[in-house]
Every structure is written in C-alpha cells, then in structure tokens.
Amino acid sequence: MPYTPHGKHLIAGDLVGADETFTSTPVSGAPFTFSAGSAALIDRAATAAEEAFWTYGYTDAETRALLLETIADEIEDRGVEITETGSAETGLPPVRLDGERGRTTGQLRMFATHIRKGDYLDRRHDEALPDRAPAPRPDLKLVQRPLGPVAVFGASNFPLAFSTAGGDTASALAAGCPVVVKGHEAHPGTAELVAEAITAAVAKCGLPAGTFSMVHGGSLDVGKALVEHPLIMAAGFTGSLRGGRALYDLCAARPNPIPFYGELGSINPMFLLPAAMAARAGAMGTGWAGSLTMGVGQFCTNPGVAIVPDGPEADAFIEASATALAATGSQTMLTEGIANAYRHGRDALITTGAAREVLSKTCEGRSGAPSLFVTSGAEWAANPDLGHEVFGPLGIVIRTSGRDEMREIARGLAGQLTCTIHMEEADSGFARELVPILERKAGRLLVNGFPTGVEVCDAMVHGGPYPATTFAGTSVGTMAIRRFLRPVSYQNFPDTLLPGDLT
Incomplete structure (x- = not known):
C-alpha cells in the first residue's frame, strides 16, 4: 500500500505540525499537504541539537559507527516505500532510486568502517623534552574534534544521496556533530520517510533525540534562519550558484562566521586531443551524448562542454553526438522550476548568437530534451555567458584552432568539479602540458572516461575551486568527514582529562 505522509516536521524525535503549509507537486499520484518550516521551528531544532x-x-567512534549502520538498516527497512514515494515525487525511475538508496546506505556503512580505524582524527603527539635547551618543550597532543551542530540542505537532484541522509548528514554524524536538515520541497514525502529512519536509529542507539532533526522547507526565510542561527557551526549545501552564494554570504556576514560547504555548479569540460580525435571521434561523440543525457542531464558532473581541434574529426564528433542526442526523447525533469530554468538557459544561448544551434527539441512543462550547440574558441573567449552552467541535457562543442587555443581555454576556466582529457599515447606531450593547468581548476581529473556519476570511496574528491564549491574539499568519500572537524591541541594534559579519541 502506498505511503501516506503525515506532513509534519521531525524535531528531536517529535512530530511537529505548523499552521502554514505547502502542497507537494508529484509527477504522479495525489499531492499531499506538508507543514512549512519557520524560524521558530529552526530555533527549536538548533537548540535541541546544541543540547x-x-x-x-563526546561519544566514541564505535557509538557513532553503530548509529550510521543502524540508520542504513532503518532506511533499507523502508526501501519499498522510499522508492515508491521518491519515484512519484520526482519522476525518477525506480531502478535509479534503488541504486541511489544503495549508494546512500553504502556510504553510511563505509563511514562507520572508516571512523573505527581512527585515521581521520590525524592524532599527533610531541612528547615533552624537559631538558631541552635553551627552553624545555611541553607535552603536546593533537586530535580532530567536532565543530557542533551542522545545517544540511536537501538537494533537488538527489532525493537520497545528497539529501536527508546523504553525504553531508553522514559526514557530520560521523564527525560527532548533530544535524538539522532543511528538507527540499521537491520531494518532501521522501525526506519525511528518511527522517523517520534516522530518528528511529537515534532512539535505538540510545542517543539524545536532538542528534537529528528535519524541518520541511517553505519560504526562503527558512534557509536564512538556519544558516544565521547562532548555534549552527557549519552548513552543507548542494544546489544552484545563485542560491548557494546567497547562503554563503549570510554565513560570512554572521557575527561569528561559519564555514558553508556549498556545491554550486560546474560545466565539467572535456578536452579531446588530436590523436584521440583521429582514432575515435565518432565513438567519443556517441559516448558523450550518453553521459550528457544521463538522468536528463541533472547530474552535477554532467560534461556540458567538449573542446576539440577543428577539422574533419570535429565534424565527425559533432555528427555522432547529434545523431545520438536526436535519438533521445523528451524526459521528465525533477521539478517544473528546473525544467523552466533549462529552457531559459537554452534560449539564452540562442539569443546570444555566439553559438550555432545544431539540435534543439521542443519540450514543455516539466520535461527536458537534448540540445547541442557549436561555437568557436574566439566566440567562447569573447562571450563569458557561454561558460554558465545550463542544468540539463545541453552540450556545447568548442572548435579550436589548435593546442594554443585549447590551452588558453583551459587557463580561462572557472573552478570545476571535473575536467577530462581524451587522449591516445601520441597526445601524451600535450596532455602533460594541460594537467598542471587543469588540476588548478578541478577536484577530479579524468582520462578517457566520462565524469557523470561519482564513486563513493576513499580516494574520491567531489569538489573544486569556486564556483564549483565554496571551499576546496569534497562532499563525497571519507575525506568529507574532515569538513566538520577542527584540530585541538592539548598541552601537558593528564590522560584523565583527554577526550576519548586520544586515550
């Protein structure tokens, strides 16, 4: 039987209603009414988190690891309902949501394993040197300590992996930080189900109820109240450049500024080098189209720009891309707002006249269809707006005059989540020239692959220079935990006073 949401906030274990409400906008099935968030509810959740x-x-790693594993179990116990509700709300196919749920629970369990090892604490000890001349050295021990309550914003494009129990929440809980989540209005029923799973896990593990709270969205004032609350010590966000930058500025303007770990946007450029183009231009064009349209282009690692050397190989690449994209029909996007923004971005490209439209299909309402544009290196350099992210299945091919222009395009890039090089062995010399440039531009560099999708593992970096993210770091992988910790040094402390992670 389909899940019927109760529509309330989950604050420190309590179901809390509100007079103000909003109605969900599912792709299929009946809409439901949800309590809207408010500054008063945020204050209640933040106060409970601080307590x-x-x-x-001050719990040990084993206690936190058990919590993460119990959350994973509770999510899996609700797996069928989560998939059904998420699919109805977002239009994502059940197989995608099943995979995303597995990624979410897998990440929770991986973090549990990681914190048990203790390496993330970066423990250091400089023993006392009482006889050192000209001055003795005290005994010094260092360990990473949790920041305090963390705010997490649910993401529209990942209702599970980057939302209520996603990477930011898992990272903060692993670090020892209570979490206050602002649910995303695009999938409130899904957020509610996952929040119930976390709340149940907190209770099963005998931890304070304020360890986790989820307040539904509503007006923009809810997010503002969350990042401005004096008890919130850091925030995690995945979303638009405009919205994320506004929240980042609010965090910086506080009397006590806090870190805002925002993922704000990326065009994820690919550089296709001459020998690779000569060997397999058509295959790369087809592969690019598949990566570009995966999930209707609603992945933050969507490779929106391909930089190629001009010539017949460029013609073959563009033809193969266009053919593959033309075979992809219109698909439902996550929200009507995202679909409208996609069409606005596509139309803005047409209006500039700086890029030639190769393919553009009609799409209306909540749907999106592939678009393909071609421009020159000179037009790209003269029109900075071409470099703005268009969130959806839209690609731009930049035909360049050769290595010098490709190199200049690389140097002019803003910060990215990923940069890709497609190459053959004969391209190695030029690739070596590009790598030092690109590693200053992105958090993840790829060779002969497509960046859509992010592996959850120790060595992954999902972040990059601004505006890809607000701080150099990662929101995926075990290094993400370090965002919510700070180093503390203990001088001449007896063992009885040291935190458990140091004894």
Missing part, C-alpha cells in the same frame, strides 16, 4: 552535542559530541 545533544554535549553528549553526542
């Missing part, structure tokens, strides 16, 4: 921190922030 919980005095216990949860």
Whole structure:
C-alpha cells in the first residue's frame, strides 16, 4: 500500500505540525499537504541539537559507527516505500532510486568502517623534552574534534544521496556533530520517510533525540534562519550558484562566521586531443551524448562542454553526438522550476548568437530534451555567458584552432568539479602540458572516461575551486568527514582529562 505522509516536521524525535503549509507537486499520484518550516521551528531544532552535542559530541567512534549502520538498516527497512514515494515525487525511475538508496546506505556503512580505524582524527603527539635547551618543550597532543551542530540542505537532484541522509548528514554524524536538515520541497514525502529512519536509529542507539532533526522547507526565510542561527557551526549545501552564494554570504556576514560547504555548479569540460580525435571521434561523440543525457542531464558532473581541434574529426564528433542526442526523447525533469530554468538557459544561448544551434527539441512543462550547440574558441573567449552552467541535457562543442587555443581555454576556466582529457599515447606531450593547468581548476581529473556519476570511496574528491564549491574539499568519500572537524591541541594534559579519541 502506498505511503501516506503525515506532513509534519521531525524535531528531536517529535512530530511537529505548523499552521502554514505547502502542497507537494508529484509527477504522479495525489499531492499531499506538508507543514512549512519557520524560524521558530529552526530555533527549536538548533537548540535541541546544541543540547545533544554535549553528549553526542563526546561519544566514541564505535557509538557513532553503530548509529550510521543502524540508520542504513532503518532506511533499507523502508526501501519499498522510499522508492515508491521518491519515484512519484520526482519522476525518477525506480531502478535509479534503488541504486541511489544503495549508494546512500553504502556510504553510511563505509563511514562507520572508516571512523573505527581512527585515521581521520590525524592524532599527533610531541612528547615533552624537559631538558631541552635553551627552553624545555611541553607535552603536546593533537586530535580532530567536532565543530557542533551542522545545517544540511536537501538537494533537488538527489532525493537520497545528497539529501536527508546523504553525504553531508553522514559526514557530520560521523564527525560527532548533530544535524538539522532543511528538507527540499521537491520531494518532501521522501525526506519525511528518511527522517523517520534516522530518528528511529537515534532512539535505538540510545542517543539524545536532538542528534537529528528535519524541518520541511517553505519560504526562503527558512534557509536564512538556519544558516544565521547562532548555534549552527557549519552548513552543507548542494544546489544552484545563485542560491548557494546567497547562503554563503549570510554565513560570512554572521557575527561569528561559519564555514558553508556549498556545491554550486560546474560545466565539467572535456578536452579531446588530436590523436584521440583521429582514432575515435565518432565513438567519443556517441559516448558523450550518453553521459550528457544521463538522468536528463541533472547530474552535477554532467560534461556540458567538449573542446576539440577543428577539422574533419570535429565534424565527425559533432555528427555522432547529434545523431545520438536526436535519438533521445523528451524526459521528465525533477521539478517544473528546473525544467523552466533549462529552457531559459537554452534560449539564452540562442539569443546570444555566439553559438550555432545544431539540435534543439521542443519540450514543455516539466520535461527536458537534448540540445547541442557549436561555437568557436574566439566566440567562447569573447562571450563569458557561454561558460554558465545550463542544468540539463545541453552540450556545447568548442572548435579550436589548435593546442594554443585549447590551452588558453583551459587557463580561462572557472573552478570545476571535473575536467577530462581524451587522449591516445601520441597526445601524451600535450596532455602533460594541460594537467598542471587543469588540476588548478578541478577536484577530479579524468582520462578517457566520462565524469557523470561519482564513486563513493576513499580516494574520491567531489569538489573544486569556486564556483564549483565554496571551499576546496569534497562532499563525497571519507575525506568529507574532515569538513566538520577542527584540530585541538592539548598541552601537558593528564590522560584523565583527554577526550576519548586520544586515550
């Protein structure tokens, strides 16, 4: 039987209603009414999180690991309902949501394993040197300690992996930080189900109820109240450049500024080098089209720009890309707002006249269809707007005059999540020239692959220079935990006073 949402906030274990409400906009099935968030509800959740921190922030790694594993179990127990609700709300196919749920629970369990090892604490000890001349050295021990309550914003494009129990929440809980989640209005029923799973896990593990709260969205004032609350010590966000930058500025303007770990956008450029183009231009064009349209282009690692050397190989690449894209029909996007923004971005490209339209299909309402544009290196350099992310299945091919122009395009890039090089062995010399440039531009560099999709593992970096993210770091992989920790040094401390992670 389909899940019927209760439509309330989950604050420190309590179901809390509100007079103000909003109605969900599912792709299929009946809409439901949800309580809207408010500054008063945020204050209640943040206050409960601060109270919980005095216990949860001082738990050992085993306690936190058990919580993460129990959350994973509770999510899996609700797996059928989560998939059904998420699919109805977002239009994502069940197989995609099943995979995303597996990624979410897998990440929780991986973090549990990681914190048990203790390496993330970066423990250091400089023993006392009482006889050192000209001055003795004290005994010094260092360890990473949790920041305090963390705000997490649910993402529109990943209702599970980057939302209520996603990477930011898992990272913060692993670090020892209570979490207050602002649910995303695009999938409130899904957020509610996952919040129930986390709440149940907190109770099963005997931890303070304020360790986790979820407040539904509503007006923009809810997010503002969350990042401005004086008890919130850091924030995690995945979303648009405009919205993320506004929140980042609010965090910086606080009397006590806090870190805002925002993922804000990326065009994920690919550089297709001459020998690779000569060997397999058509295959790369077909592969690019598949990566570009995966999930209707609604992945933050969507490779929106291909930089190629001009010539017949460029013609073959563009023809293969256009053929593959033309075979892809219109598909439902996550929200009507995302679909409207996609069409606006596509139409803006047409209006500039700086890029030639090769393919553009009609799409209306909540749907999106592939678009393909071609421009020159000179037009790209003269029109910075071409470099703005268009969130959806839209690609731009830049035909360049050769290595010098490709190199200049690389140097002019803003910060990216990923940069890709397609190459053959004969391209190695030029690739070596590009790598030092591109590693200053992106957090993940690829060779002969497509960046759509992010592996959850120790060595992954999902972040990059601004505007890809607001701080150099990662929101995926075990290094993500370090965002919510800070180093503390203990001088001449007896073992009885040291935190458990140091004894």
